[in-house]
Amino acid sequence: MHVLILGGTAEARRLAGLLSGLPGVRTTSSLAGRVAAPRMPPGEVRVGGFGGAEGMAVWLREQRVDALIDATHPFAGTISFHAARAAADTHVPLLALRRPGWVAGPGDDxxxxxxxxxxxxxxxxxxxxxxxxxxxxxxxxxxxxxxxxxxxxxxxxxxxxxxxxxxxxxxxxxxxxxxxxxxxxxxxxxxxxxxxxxxxxxxxxxxxxxxxxxxxxxxRRPPVPAGVHVVTTPDEAAAWVRAAA
CATH class of the missing domain: 3.40.50 (Rossmann fold)
Structure with missing residues (x-):
């Protein structure tokens, strides 16, 4: 099973580590390349854009990706919509991993x-x-x-x-x-x-x-594309992969 993780976040690195130990699961983490010295996750890594939703769909087909996880930064909105479109075009299951947003407390202005x-x-x-x-x-x-x-x-x-x-x-x-x-x-x-x-x-x-x-x-953070299932922890995302494997 080939899992593509759209990464660059701490949660994406943690997820790659969780999946790297699963038998029968191959992971590729995709980094945008906007940081000069990114922290590298376990497993295979590709760096750079895909060329929009169409380019991502081509990559998903060529690399025979079985599952796509959008674990990008909550404000990386463009790539999330490209992922939703590419997943729909290729019929690849898509999951979004998003850390919870902050909540104001007493004394906050x-x-x-x-x-x-x-x-x-x-x-x-x-x-x-x-x-x-x-x-x-x-x-x-x-x-x-x-x-x-x-x-x-x-x-x-x-x-x-x-x-x-x-x-x-x-x-x-x-x-x-x-x-x-x-x-x-x-x-x-x-x-x-x-x-x-x-x-x-x-x-x-x-x-x-x-x-x-x-x-x-x-x-405020941009919304996740409509219809995309969202989890908030790497453990939940890993469980989703295990259930699909």
């Missing part, structure tokens, strides 16, 4: 928005020293904000266009609550911007913002 552009529009009314943790992609949405100062944290250096007043912090999670609190205090951050990625690796920034009384602009 969250401002949900639908896009990075909406986040940029909301910032002038909230503060002037912005901790931007949405990654290196999409910084163009904030490039027109000339009065605000940005601390931009990403794994790889961002590319223009970027905010004119910006400091870049290259770092990869997981992060600690103590480190996030120190970072917010040292840079006098008064607004945090994040995507609702979910998971524990980058969640400490939310607790640090709560403790510091800093408002958080949260970009």
């Amino acid at each position: 969250w401002h949900p928005v639908g896009s990075l552009e909406e986040a940029a529009t909301a910032l002038p009314a909230l503060g002037n020293r912005i901790f931007l943790t949405t990654g290196r992609m999409g910084l163009a949405a904030f490039a027109g904000l000339t009065e605000q100062w940005f601390l931009v944290r990403s794994v790889d250096p961002p590319e223009a266009p970027c905010p004119p007043r910006m400091e870049v912090l290259l770092a990869r999670g997981p992060f600690t609550p103590e480190g996030e609190r120190e970072l917010i205090a040292r840079h006098r951050v008064d607004v945090l911007v994040t995507k609702d990625s979910g998971g524990e690796a980058t969640a400490p920034k939310l607790a640090a913002a709560r403790a510091a009384g800093v408002p958080v602009v949260v970009v």
